[in-house]
Amino acid sequence: MTQTPAPSAATGPVFSAITSSTRHIYELLRCIGFMPIANVSISADNVRFSVEDSHSMQANVCLTPDLFSSYNYTPSSTYLDTIAAAPPSSAEQFNLESIDDGVKFQISLSALLECLQIFGADGSSNSSGGGGNNNNSRRGIGGGISGRENVPFGRQQGPFFGNPNLFEQNSLRLPGTCRFVYQGTGFPLSIILEDAGVTTTCHLTTFIPPSTIDLIPFNRTTLTHKIILKSAFLHDALLELDSLSPETLLYSVSPHKKPNFSLSATGILSSATIDFSANNKNVMETFLVNEACVGRYKFGLVRKAIKAMDYASKVSLRGDGEGVLSMQYLVEVGEKGASPTFIDFRFLPLNDDDDEYDEESYGREGDEGSGDIDDDADEMML
């Protein structure tokens, strides 16, 4: 991608989007908020935020146009009419491997998360501001995603809806608006929040991204297994193992032998294994295993997906021949009937004889992988 060095605003913004609720956007981005910097890529289909840690794991969040009441992307300096073609399906919108000619830059994700919380900020609520909703434990709020739907952002005073504060000024005010604007290369990503008598403008500095941001390759042709389960189960299992402060997560699947799927970890004083049975459809929606396999992953990295596990309703776990673990979290957002969005995590396995990750092999795999699947859409679980 060639970049024009000098900013040129005369042609109007490359990207602009409006929403009256930043809550879902905040909650989605918070799931990858464990890294301070994110790569951003804006296209007609979505705004994608990617983070990576230790060259061993990557996480992606796509903000789909469904999350906004208006979404405009004008890629070149010439004005294009709104694309008349049928809107892409949710799977296409979240196609990580698709050829991406969108604009790319880096921003401070931690600053963006703070900015989003300014919207509806109210120091009186229990959470750290309206966007905070940090007490977002699944048990606290009506037992799952559905319980949280249609709660206007910033108006949720606490875990109980029969709240005595119902008639406080906060719950009666008019909804605000939140605008995202990106004028083009060299300009900041601006967020304009208008809410309850205050207008806040945030200009997030856009940095030039590294020339190549390689996606950890996931080779669908060598798929070893695909498991879909309620992400709450995975969340609880990870929390259980986390209490051991383990170094490594042992991840094993088996097509016939029980347990069919198990996660285990060993701490200094003890070890634990959590087994899932493929027979119980309440637990495991899909269980497709071609061959038994055991993978070892750095626990500290897998643990970073814990917010996504808590926020999502379902998760699809897949492995490929190289041992790369893909976790795709399905999140139901927006109005009823809106297509869900996804949070995608990929983890490289730990080397069998050495826990250290080998830089060289990553590069090689990357080349191969992208060649294999470039034009092959990475289908989602639905």
Next chain:
Amino acid sequence: MKFRSDIHNISLLSKVAGALNVVGKVGWLQLSHSHLQLRVLSSDSSGSSQSQVWATISSSSIFTDPKISSAHDNIINLEIPLDTLHRSLKSAQSSYTSASIKLTKKEGIPRLSIIITTETAASMNHAKIVQDIPVRVLSPQQVAHLSKPVVPKPGCAVILPALNQLKGITDRYVKMVGVNGRIVLEGNKNGVLKMKLDNDAVKVESEWRGLMNPVVGEDGVMDWEDDGEEEEEMIETQEKERFSRVMVDSRDWAKVVRVSAAGKRVIAWLCDNHSLVVYVFLDEEGDNQATINFYVSSMVV
């Protein structure tokens, strides 16, 4: 040196002690016939920033029939731990039938004793609780150098917006600039207040409009009743739009906002590049019976 009195408004005293405890650990309590004055002596702030907090409450709005005498114009100056004072008052606040306060001496150490009589509903028994707060008596010489800062007439005096919202937004700002970061405040006489931060990763500006601008007299007395348009017209439009600006330490500003939350009405003076003064009026009417003044010097760019 003698001091004793009944307390009829323990919650007001508790609120003031709590607000000042946000800012520092040790306070200077000055008791006189007319006023009770409490100033934070030691501040938690880092050396770079300068701030002072003074609370002034008219004696009659807290004490009933105070008896006070000393060799120095019947004024008593005490150094007092603010957290102990706040805790003592807070515990008494929930259930008391009568409360009094007196200066005593036990084992050679001067103490301020708060005596609370409670009556439990179940037993109808009276219980007397005495809380002794160790204090240090300060001589007039020791406090002579402590005086309220003199500030210029502000370029802008403005009633702060909804404090819950301001606190919520300020918390986000502090997160973004860090504890010793810089936050800029700008205000004009046209009811506009801006809060800004600027760092490598992000520039943020929040703007409130339609706020009230109390009129500040030459003597510093404020009048926020809308008393005629003559004054309005006298101020030229250009002058009204001009912004006064101060830059303050983020931690100081966060404290200002926290202390302000105790108030019913809060007015900020923006003395251009000199200082920020915040007047926290603890009564609904905004009269001067109980106020907290927070002085923060503007940082030099």
